[in-house]
Amino acid sequence: MIGEMRRDEAGFRIRAEQPTRVEGFVDAAFAFAVTLLVVSVGRVPESVAELLQAMRGVPAFAFSFLLIVRFWWAHRLWSRRFALEDSYSVKLSLALVFVILIYVYPLRMTAQMVLASWSGGFLSERPIGSFGDSDFRDLYLIFAVGYGVVLGIFMLLHKHALRCADAIGLSPLERLRTRFNLLRNGAFLGTALLSLLLSLLPLQGGQWALPGLAYVLISPLSFGIRHWERRRLPATGLRAT
Numbered sequence: 001m002i003g004e005m006r007r008d009e010a011g012f013r014i015r016a017e018q019p020t021r022v023e024g025f026v027d028a029a030f031a032f033a034v035t036l037l038v039v040s041v042g043r044v045p046e047s048v049a050e051l052l053q054a055m056r057g058v059p060a061f062a063f064s065f066l067l068i069v070r071f072w073w074a075h076r077l078w079s080r081r082f083a084l085e086d087s088y089s090v091k092l093s094l095a096l097v098f099v100i101l102i103y104v105y106p107l108r109m110t111a112q113m114v115l116a117s118w119s120g121g122f123l124s125e126r127p128i129g130s131f132g133d134s135d136f137r138d139l140y141l142i143f144a145v146g147y148g149v150v151l152g153i154f155m156l157l158h159k160h161a162l163r164c165a166d167a168i169g170l171s172p173l174e175r176l177r178t179r180f181n182l183l184r185n186g187a188f189l190g191t192a193l194l195s196l197l198l199s200l201l202p203l204q205g206g207q208w209a210l211p212g213l214a215y216v217l218i219s220p221l222s223f224g225i226r227h228w229e230r231r232r233l234p235a236t237g238l239r240a241t
Contacts, residue, residue, distance in 0.1 A: 008081070011173045015083035022090050023079045029097040030072040036104040037064055060112040067107065071100060071150060078154070082161045082168060089160055096153045103146035110143040114212045136208040137199050144196035144211070151189040158182040173233070180229040187221045 006014045019027065038061075075096060113136065158181050161168075165175055195214035203210060 010177055012081040012177070013171070013174070014080050015168065016080045020079070020085055022085055022093055026075060026093050026097055027072070029101065030068065033068055033100050033104050034065065036101070037061065037068065037108060057112060060108060060115050063111040064108045068100065074154060078157050078161070082164070084161060084164060084168070089157065092153055092157050092160070096150065099146060099149050099153070106139065106142045106146060110139045113139055117209060133204060133208065140195060140199040140211040144192045144199065148189050148192035148196070151185045151192065155182055155185045155189070158185065176232060177229065180225060184222065184225050187225060188218055191215050191217045191221070
């Protein structure tokens with residue numbers, strides 16, 4: 001019967017077919033976070049000129065929305081794959097919700113600031129001159145701390161799943177991919193720490209792009225870890241999907 005159970009595209013057995021009360025609460029909290037993100041856009045434009053100005057903030061909104069959705073999706077996968085709802089995992093899930101709700105506004109402000117800086121002020125509802133060096137430092141620091149804490153929570157969730165591997169019956173493939181998910185989140189946490197360290201330097205003017213550029217490392221790190229993971233898969237006797 002085990003072999004007939006549903007699996008996702010990564011080969012994990014789906015242990016939670018229906019959302020639990022905790023998962024439902026987390027889903028509702030993430031939906032509320034998106035609502036707060038919409039509210040942060042500001043007042044409704046009353047003229048075409050105001051509408052065009054507001055549309056410049058769409059990329060910042062899109063970036064913030066996609067990052068929140070990415071975290072929601074990651075928690076959804078974790079819940080479906082491991083079906084853990086003990087006291088420790090519930091506390092971690094609630095901590096994740098707490099951090100996400102706090103960082104909705106800083107997330108959008110940071111996205112707006114970075115896009116304004118990189119586009120010469122075109123992709124921003126605010127003039128680029130309204131951002132001072134102290135603003136760049138503070139927002140980069142706040143974003144790095146929030147992003148790092150979220151990644152740290154996901155690392156703890158996956159470490160907990162590995163501790164419960166025997167109890168929930170994780171296969172060799174599932175254990176391997178859980179370890180790589182743990183490694184992936186750790187590598188991304190490293191980019192947040194790098195950005196935080198760069199933010200503490202006495203940067204000026206265009207140098208403030210450096211803390212934001214630290215996150216560009218996420219793509220090559222993700223590609224490298226995925227490639228390493230695929231090379232390790234034959235050891236489990238299963239092929240990559």
